[in-house]
Amino acid sequence: SQQGEEDPQALSIQEGENATMNCSYKTSINNLQWYRQNSGRGLVHLILIRSNEREKHSGRLRVTLDTSKKSSSLLITASRAADTASYFCATKAGGTSYGKLTFGQGTILTVHP
C-alpha cells in the first residue's frame, strides 16, 4: 500500500514562482524524505526530516512536517526551469524496518522559463 500520497499530482508554474507540494501518510514514521527524479533517471535524495522536527531548510528547499496531521510539505522557492522534475515523498516507519522506505505517487513539477 502507498504510505505517502502527494498533492497535487501535477503542478505547472512560471520561473521565479514558488512551488509547494504536499504529502500525507497514514502510519507513524521515523522520518520523512523527499526525492527528485528527472525523466527516465534514478531518484536523488533531497532532504530528510525526522519525526521530532517540524521544519528543515536546504538551499531553496523548505520542508515542514506535522505529525499530528500526518502530513508534510515541500516548498521550492524562486523556482527555475531546471527544477522541472517529479518529486516524491517517502516515509520510513519506526522500529525495525531495515531502512525500508515507502514512496508516494509523486508530483510532476513543470517550471516554464
Next chain:
Amino acid sequence: SQTIHQWPATLVQPVGSPLSLECTVEGTSNPNLYWYRQAAGRGLQLLFYSVGIGQISSEVPQNLSASRPQDRQFILSSKKLLLSDSGFYLCAWSRDRRLGGYTFGSGTRLTVV
C-alpha cells in the same frame, strides 16, 4: 566516495525469456540494498531488500527473484518474463540503516514484448 552502478540501462526482452539485472555498490561495506519497480513514471514499489549476503526479503509475490552473492552485489532475476514485468527498475542502497536515506542507481528500463 560511494557510488552505485546499475546495468543495463535499457533492455527489450521477449515474453518467456530470462532476466538478470545487476547492481553493485562501491565505497561502502555491508549496505542495505533494495530493488524497486516504477510503473509509468509514478510511485515506486519495493520488490526486494537485503541486509546482508544471502539474505533476501521479498515484499510482494511476483515472477521475480533476487540474490546477493557478494556484499556489494544485488541481482534481480526472472526465469520467464511476463508482459507485466515491463517497467523501470531501480536499485538503491542505504548508508544509514536507522534513517534509511537512499542513493539510487540510474535505473533499467525493461520492455517485455
